Amino acid sequence: MSNTRPRGETFDQTDVDLLEYVENDFDVNLNVLSEELGLSKSAIHYRLEKLKDRGVIRGITADLDPVPFGLDMVALTEVSVTHEQGYSEDIGTELAAIDGIEQVYYTMGDVDFVTIVRVQDREQMNEVIDEIVGIEGVKETSSRFVMDEIKSTPRVVSVMSEEMKRVVQDGDR
Amino acid sequence: MSNTRPRGETFDQTDVDLLEYVENDFDVNLNVLSEELGLSKSAIHYRLEKLKDRGVIRGITADLDPVPFGLDMVALTEVSVTHEQGYSEDIGTELAAIDGIEQVYYTMGDVDFVTIVRVQDREQMNEVIDEIVGIEGVKETSSRFVMDEIKSTPRVVSVMSEEMKRVVQDGDR
DNA sequence: AATGAAATCGACCAGCA
DNA sequence: TGCTGGTCGATTTCATT
Numbered sequence: 001m002s003n004t005r006p007r008g009e010t011f012d013q014t015d016v017d018l019l020e021y022v023e024n025d026f027d028v029n030l031n032v033l034s035e036e037l038g039l040s041k042s043a044i045h046y047r048l049e050k051l052k053d054r055g056v057i058r059g060i061t062a063d064l065d066p067v068p069f070g071l072d073m074v075a076l077t078e079v080s081v082t083h084e085q086g087y088s089e090d091i092g093t094e095l096a097a098i099d100g101i102e103q104v105y106y107t108m109g110d111v112d113f114v115t116i117v118r119v120q121d122r123e124q125m126n127e128v129i130d131e132i133v134g135i136e137g138v139k140e141t142s143s144r145f146v147m148d149e150i151k152s153t154p155r156v157v158s159v160m161s162e163e164m165k166r167v168v169q170d171g172d173r
Numbered sequence: 174m175s176n177t178r179p180r181g182e183t184f185d186q187t188d189v190d191l192l193e194y195v196e197n198d199f200d201v202n203l204n205v206l207s208e209e210l211g212l213s214k215s216a217i218h219y220r221l222e223k224l225k226d227r228g229v230i231r232g233i234t235a236d237l238d239p240v241p242f243g244l245d246m247v248a249l250t251e252v253s254v255t256h257e258q259g260y261s262e263d264i265g266t267e268l269a270a271i272d273g274i275e276q277v278y279y280t281m282g283d284v285d286f287v288t289i290v291r292v293q294d295r296e297q298m299n300e301v302i303d304e305i306v307g308i309e310g311v312k313e314t315s316s317r318f319v320m321d322e323i324k325s326t327p328r329v330v331s332v333m334s335e336e337m338k339r340v341v342q343d344g345d346r
Numbered sequence: 347a348a349t350g351a352a353a354t355c356g357a358c359c360a361g362c363a
Numbered sequence: 364t365g366c367t368g369g370t371c372g373a374t375t376t377c378a379t380t
Contacts, residue, residue, distance in 0.1 A: 008240060008241045008242050008243030008244075008245075008293075009241040009242075011242075019235070019237060022234070022235040023234055023235045023236075023237050024232070024234060025232055025233065025234065026199070026232075026233040026234055026235050027232060027233040029373070029374085030373080030374070030375095031373085039348085040348070040349060040350085041373090041374080041375095042348070042349060042350075042374095042375085042376090043347075043348050043349080045374075045375065045376090046347070046348070047347090049375095050347095054241070055238055055241070056237060056238055056241045057235045057236065057237060057238075058236040058237065058238050059197070059198055059199075059200060059235075059236045060198065060199045060200040060233065060234070060235055060236070061195070061196055061197060061198065061199055061233070061234060061236050062192070062195040062196045062199050062230045062232075062233055063196075063230065063231040063232045063233070063234050064192060064196050064229060064230060064231065064328075064329040064330060065228055065229055065230075065231050065329075066329050067181060068181045068182040068227070068228070068229045068341075069181050069182075069184075069329060069330070069333065069337070069341050070180030070181030070337075070340060070341060071181075071329065071333070071337070072181075074278070076278065076280060076287055089321075092321065092323040093323065095323070095324075096323050096324040099332060099333060099334030099335075099337070100332060100333075100334060100337070101324070101332065102324075102327045102328070102332050103324055103325050103327060104322075104323040104324040104325075105247070105249060105319045105321070105322055105323065105325070106319065106320050106321035106322075106323055107249060107317045107318065107319050107320060108317060108318045108319075108320055109317045109318075111317075113323075114249055114317070116327075118329075118332065119337070120180050120181075120337055120340055121180070124334075124336070124337065144280045144281060144282045144284075144287070145280065145281045145282075146278045146279065146280050146281075147279050147280060147281055148265065148278070148279035149277075149278055149279075150265040150266065150268070150269050150277040150278065150279055150286075151268075151269040151274070151275075151276055151277040152276055152277075152278070152327070153327065154275050154276060154289075154325070154326065154327070155237075155275070156237040156238075156239050156242060156244065157237060157242070159272060159273060159274065159275050159291065160242065160244070160272065160273075161272035161273060161297075163297070164242070164243075164244070164272070164273070164292070164293055164297065167243060167293055168241075168242050168243060202354090202355060202356080203355075203356065204355080212366080213366070213367060213368080214355090214356075214367095214368095215357090215358090215366070215367060215368075215369095216365075216366050216367075218356070218357070218358085219365070219366075220365090222357090223365095347380100348379105348380085349378105349379080349380075350377105350378100350379090350380105351376100351377090351378090351379105352375105352376085352377080352378100353374105353375085353376075353377095354373100354374080354375070354376080355372105355373085355374070355375080356371105356372090356373075356374080357370100357371085357372080357373085358369105358370085358371080358372095359368105359369090359370085359371100360367105360368100360369095361366105361367085361368095362365105362366085362367080362368105363364105363365090363366080363367100
């Protein structure tokens with residue numbers, strides 16, 4: 001389109017392909033990647049290390065299924081706070097520290113925080129909500145139960161449109 | 174507490190420790206884990222393979238930082254649909270397929286879906302919203318911008334309280 | 347930034363508790 | 364079934380270009 005100025009950093013095609021691959025599966029031998037991307041094994045390794053150093057790859061993690069742990073009860077909980085002081089940042093940190101709270105977003109608008117809570121049963125859900133309400137400065141909460149997690153394991157490159165990729169792309173190799 | 178019947182499967186202390194470790198950092202050599210958990214390299218390897226086979230470990234993935242890609246604009250978008258047919262499931266799938274939509278939850282209550290959208294700029298945000306509205310059966314949307322992602326990379330075991338762990342625990346070794 | 351060779355580490359096997 | 368120790372193959376590292 002018209003705007004080709006890169007926001008953020010730039011990546012070549014190989015990096016984008018490599019990253020899209022490993023963000024879905026890092027349990028690979030380098031031979032496959034090597035052939036797939038047409039580069040030597042050492043070069044793949046070198047690029048991966050550089051991407052780690054740059055902080056693009058924050059880490060390598062095991063993706064766990066919550067279901068075997070009985071963690072199949074999920075709720076989206078909105079949290080409103082009193083706006084007397086600049087407490088908001090602290091309250092966010094406190095929310096993030098509560099067991100069972102998986103994600104915390106600080107939002108604009110009528111509510112201040114949206115959290116995603118994951119627990120094993122209703123009793124634990126009540127406990128989490130009680131903990132939230134117990135935080136100083138929290139005014140009220142409102143929860144919605146999740147009936148189905150249609151897509152719940154965030155990916156970065158895999159979710160980008162071609163246009164989004166174009167914006168951060170630089171050379172072709 | 175009173176309820177000690179395990180929901181889901183059971184794990185021993187070593188598995189829980191191992192899983193908590195690798196869900197935050199799988200970029201370790203087995204020697205470190207071996208010492209840390211007081212088990213031989215082979216045993217660690219054996220347990221990891223078994224946990225993969227059981228589906229507890231769904232995969233090994235690279236955790237990417239969205240910021241270097243300029244993906245720093247995030248919104249929580251609620252989607253309401255018409256309730257004439259049993260379309261809901263299909264609509265969820267269609268939402269999940271849209272570029273820029275990172276997470277999709279099917280919820281009870283006044284709205285039907287909550288999505289998390291991640292893009293590079295307002296123009297792309299508009300495009301995503303337009304795509305959502307363009308889905309047949311979608312009635313209306315409502316979006317909130319995220320000002321701060323306080324906690325946005327879901328973890329499973331690391332977020333469990335001691336009580337939650339107790340519920341799925343079995344032997345001590 | 348990429349290569350090929352050398353050192354290191356992980357995957358696999360047979361045997362054992 | 365779960366663990367050990369040892370072997371082989373793969374990966375990481377490094378000197379070189």
